[in-house]
Amino acid sequence: MSGLNKTMVTEFILLGFPNLAQFQLLFFVILLLIYMVTLLGNILIILTTMVDPALHSPMYLFLQNLSFLDICFTLVVVPQLFSNLLTEKNSISFIGCMAQMFFFFSFGTVECFLLAAMAYDRYVAICNPLHYRNIMNRRVCIQVMLALWFSGIPVGTLQTTWLFSLPFCGPNKVNHFFCDGPPVLELVCADTSLFETYSLTATVIIIMSPFMLILGSYICILHTVLKMNSAAGRHKAFSTCSSHLIVVTLLYGTGVLAYIQPKSDYSPDIKKLLSLSYTVVTPTLNPIIYSLRNREVKESLWRTLGRKIIITPSFNTHIFF
Numbered sequence: 001m002s003g004l005n006k007t008m009v010t011e012f013i014l015l016g017f018p019n020l021a022q023f024q025l026l027f028f029v030i031l032l033l034i035y036m037v038t039l040l041g042n043i044l045i046i047l048t049t050m051v052d053p054a055l056h057s058p059m060y061l062f063l064q065n066l067s068f069l070d071i072c073f074t075l076v077v078v079p080q081l082f083s084n085l086l087t088e089k090n091s092i093s094f095i096g097c098m099a100q101m102f103f104f105f106s107f108g109t110v111e112c113f114l115l116a117a118m119a120y121d122r123y124v125a126i127c128n129p130l131h132y133r134n135i136m137n138r139r140v141c142i143q144v145m146l147a148l149w150f151s152g153i154p155v156g157t158l159q160t161t162w163l164f165s166l167p168f169c170g171p172n173k174v175n176h177f178f179c180d181g182p183p184v185l186e187l188v189c190a191d192t193s194l195f196e197t198y199s200l201t202a203t204v205i206i207i208m209s210p211f212m213l214i215l216g217s218y219i220c221i222l223h224t225v226l227k228m229n230s231a232a233g234r235h236k237a238f239s240t241c242s243s244h245l246i247v248v249t250l251l252y253g254t255g256v257l258a259y260i261q262p263k264s265d266y267s268p269d270i271k272k273l274l275s276l277s278y279t280v281v282t283p284t285l286n287p288i289i290y291s292l293r294n295r296e297v298k299e300s301l302w303r304t305l306g307r308k309i310i311i312t313p314s315f316n317t318h319i320f321f
């Protein structure tokens with residue numbers, strides 16, 4: 001590498017989806033629809049859980065926080081993607097790129113930990129119901145939530161300051177639709193093996209360990225539910241647990257593939273597809289599978305929206321049914 005090449009990179013160009021050039025508008029419309037569903041679903045859940053006193057238990061506070069987080073998380077990425085699809089101007093300033101990466105990694109970390117906390121909450125409620133009120137009281141709940149929200153800051157700070165202190169000598173074209181870690185790392189013109197080791201460690205701690213906790217929690221939940229007498233309850237629990245597990249696996253699986261080996265040889269298109277999955281798909285599915293399939297939330301939603309419905313008493317073990 002010649003010393004002359006060491007020009008300062010002051011802005012980045014986000015290439016977005018060059019292979020979809022002819023379908024730019026169609027792609028935009030599809031994403032816009034998905035994004036509106038995400039916003040609407042999450043806002044509805046925040047409002048319902050705020051307004052209805054019946055939904056002030058820890059589980060719904062977690063759900064409310066998840067919805068709020070999903071809105072923040074998508075706000076970091078999706079508007080940028082829209083402007084990229086609609087306008088010719090695809091540049092982002094150096095600072096802008098840093099800020100985007102900081103918020104993306106911070107919120108992403110909170111999301112991974114929050115989903116684990118939610119699974120653990122259900123584990124205690126179902127497998128250890130006698131101690132639930134002691135373990136998950138309001139104070140603990142608030143402390144857990146604060147710890148979760150603040151856990152993102154060191155991760156985002158470390159990732160961003162480290163990566164952007166490495167030298168960039170051009171080209172400045174990020175082959176991605178936002179400033180994610182791996183595509184920016186590819187533009188670094190220095191030895192990045194130490195950073196890659198960090199990335200591997202962080203992926204194990206932030207993505208794989210919460211996933212193991214979730215898996216463990218669901219195994220215990222299923223074990224308990226299988227001993228229940230009601231066949232309908234068992235069936236419902238199975239379908240709930242499996243839909244949670246599918247979405248969770250999608251999030252953590254694509255996350256692991258993207259970050260465990262940030263300079264991997266997958267084609268850029270595969271990487272973008274992976275990213276779309278954890279930036280767009282998961283935040284859309286979360287409110288649907290965690291809340292809108294839940295009887296209490298549905299009933300509360302109708303109450304809040306001013307409809308009177310007949311509430312039929314039912315078996316309910318509160319696995320987000």
Ligand SMILES: *[C@@H]1O[C@H](CO)[C@@H](O)[C@H](O)[C@H]1NC(C)=O
Nearest residue numbers: 061062064065068141142145
């Ligand atoms: C998040 O959780 C905390 C603590 O349980 C709660 O007080 C707050 O209302 C929740 N919602 C949001 C949107 O942060």
